[in-house]
Amino acid sequence: xxxxxxxIFHAVADAGSLTHAGDTLHLSQSAVSRQIRxxxxxxxxxxxxxxxxxxxxxxxxxxxxxxxTAMTKRLDAAVARIRDSxxxxxxxxxxxxxxxxxxxxxxxxxxxxxxxxxxxKIDLMxxxxxxxxxxxxxxxxxxxxxxxxxxxxxxxxMSVKMQLYAVRSYxxxxxxxxxMDDLGEHRLICQNTSSTQVSAGARLVRELMTHPIRSTLxxxxxxxxxxAVLNGLGVGVLPxxxxxxxxxxxxxxxxxESNEVPVFLAYPEELRASRRIAAFREFIxxxxxxxxxxxxxxx
Numbered sequence: 399x400x401x402x403x404x405x406i407f408h409a410v411a412d413a414g415s416l417t418h419a420g421d422t423l424h425l426s427q428s429a430v431s432r433q434i435r436x437x438x439x440x441x442x443x444x445x446x447x448x449x450x451x452x453x454x455x456x457x458x459x460x461x462x463x464x465x466x467t468a469m470t471k472r473l474d475a476a477v478a479r480i481r482d483s484x485x486x487x488x489x490x491x492x493x494x495x496x497x498x499x500x501x502x503x504x505x506x507x508x509x510x511x512x513x514x515x516x517x518x519k520i521d522l523m524x525x526x527x528x529x530x531x532x533x534x535x536x537x538x539x540x541x542x543x544x545x546x547x548x549x550x551x552x553x554x555x556m557s558v559k560m561q562l563y564a565v566r567s568y569x570x571x572x573x574x575x576x577x578m579d580d581l582g583e584h585r586l587i588c589q590n591t592s593s594t595q596v597s598a599g600a601r602l603v604r605e606l607m608t609h610p611i612r613s614t615l616x617x618x619x620x621x622x623x624x625x626a627v628l629n630g631l632g633v634g635v636l637p638x639x640x641x642x643x644x645x646x647x648x649x650x651x652x653x654x655e656s657n658e659v660p661v662f663l664a665y666p667e668e669l670r671a672s673r674r675i676a677a678f679r680e681f682i683x684x685x686x687x688x689x690x691x692x693x694x695x696x697x
Contacts, residue, residue, distance in 0.1 A: 400436075400437070400440075402433070402479075402484060403433050403434075403437040403440075403467075404437075404462075404466055405423075405466075406419070406425070406430055406434065406437075407433075407434060407437055407445065407462065407463075407466065408431045408463065408466040408467070408470060409422050409423055409430075409493045409496065410430060410434060410446070410453065411445075411453075411455055411459065411462075411463045411466070412463075413447075414453050414454075415452050415453060416430050416431055416434070416453070419623070422426070422504060425658070426675045430505075433631060434446070436444065439614075441458070441462075443456070443458040444456050444458065444459075444460055445458060445459035445462060446569060455609070466550050466614050467633075468533070471533055472534075475534050475666070475668055475669070476511045478662065479542070485520075485650055487608060489518070489519060489674060490519045490520075490521055491518060491520050491521070491537055491674045491675070491678060492520075492521040492523065492536045492538075493520055493521065493522050493523065493536065493538050493539070493678065494523040494524075494525070494529045494535075494538075494539045494540075495522075495523075495524065495534040495536065495539065495540035495541070496524065496525075496526055496540075496541075496542060497525065497526065497619040497620070497621060498522045498620030498621060499528060499540060499542070499639075499661070500522060500524040501619075501620075501621045502539075502620060502621060502637075502639070502640050502643070503622060503639050503640075503643075504522070504540065505522065506643060507681075507685050508520065508522075510681070510685075511677075511678070511681045514677075514681070515677055518674065520676070523536060526593075526595065528541065528545075530547070531545075531547060531550055531664060531665060531666050532547060532548070532549050532550070532666050534590040534666070536665070537665060537666075537669060537672075537674070537675065538663065538665040538669075538675055538678055538679075539663070539664050539665070540555070540661065540662070540664075540682070541661070541662050541664060542558070542596040542659050542660070542661060543596065543659070543660060543662070544660060544662050545662060545664045547664075549666060549667045549668075550664045550665065550666060551583060551664065551665055551666075551667055551670060552662050552663070552664050552665065553663045553664070553679065553683075554660055554661070554662055555661045555663055555682065555683070555686050556639075556661050556686050556689075556690075557642060557658040557660055557661065558637045558638060558639055558658070558659040558661055559598075559637070559638050559655045559656050559657070559658055559659065560588055560599040560602050560635050560636065560637055560638075560649050560655065560656035560658075560659075561632070561635070561636065561637075561638050561649055561654070561655045562581075562633050562635060562636075562650050562654055562655075563627055563633070563634055563640075563647040563648060563649055563650065564632070564633045564634070564647075564648055564650055565627060565628060565630055565646055565647065565648065566648060567630045567649065568627075568630040568631070568632065568633075569650070571630070572584060574650055575633065575650055575651055575673065576651075577651075578606075578609055578654070579609070581606070581609060581611065581633065581651065582609055582610045582611055582612055583612055584608075584611075584612065584613075584632055584633050585612065585613040585614065585615060585631060585632030586606060586611045586613070586614045586615070586632060586633055586634075586635070587614070587615045587616075587617070587623050587626045587627055587631060587633065587634035587635070588606070588614070588615075588616060588623060588634065588635040589603065589616065589617060589618065589619065589620065589623060589635070590616040590617075591603050591604055592693070593616075593618040593619075596659050598621045598636075598656040598657045598659050599635065599656055599659070601636060601656065601657070602654075602655070602656040603635055606635070606654075613632070615631060615632065620636060620637060623635065623636055624636060624640055624644070627647070628644065628646070628647075631695060633650055637659075638655075639689075642692070644651075663679060663682060664676065665679075
């Protein structure tokens with residue numbers, strides 16, 4: 399099989415257009431078209447349906463595109479490993495984690511990592527969906543549960559609990575709830591239980607909602623919950639790691655909290671020797687250790 403033709407086919411299938419693929423490959427549209435026709439002739443199959451709105455893969459084209467996609471990801475992994483064989487830490491590192499953890503904890507600490515490794519290029523992907531690390535949808539993940547995928551290296555970082563917080567201005571104006579019944583006289587700010595989140599947090603919110611809460615504000619991520627709490631809108635359900643960067647948060651109803659949520663760092667086995675992964679892993683571990691030390695110093 400001609401690798402060059404496969405590369406051109408993959409670009410066309412990805413772009414859905416001969417012209418756009420040609421721009422990406424720095425080839426003319428006619429040259430791209432000739433390569434696609436030659437590939438179809440060699441396979442004895444039509445790979446694209448052609449119409450005025452662009453190109454659509456046939457069933458045979460879908461099969462080949464799946465194969466070239468897997469090949470591309472494996473080649474990317476090989477290139478990453480080769481580049482990581484040198485001493486310097488540089489290049490792109492794709493990190494995935496939840497919107498809450500990424501925006502409220504990780505992003506604030508990245509300047510320290512860039513100070514140490516200024517040539518690192520981090521692509522931070524914040525979403526609740528679990529990306530496929532073995533298929534190289536990301537290089538490293540920080541997840542709020544132990545990863546179940548095979549061929550991953552796992553490191554437990556810490557545990558998190560969801561607890562109730564408010565700010566002084568709100569408590570001065572509305573009073574501090576002392577019991578769960580008191581909470582019914584306050585506005586509860588939380589993630590909607592139908593939004594994607596860790597199960598422990600959703601269970602706590604469902605439990606709180608069994609009480610006659612006077613007013614609620616639901617947001618689909620913890621960043622929004624935090625902003626509402628900081629602006630004095632009510633009592634919010636937040637992960638306990640936010641208190642380190644926001645000492646103005648006051649915990650209320652100390653007896654109310656979720657079960658522990660384990661936080662894991664994970665990356666593919668094939669990236670075990672990656673310098674970038676090692677640098678990121680050591681950085682995260684150092685940040686967690688410093689956090690624990692500060693907690694001991696203030697306790």
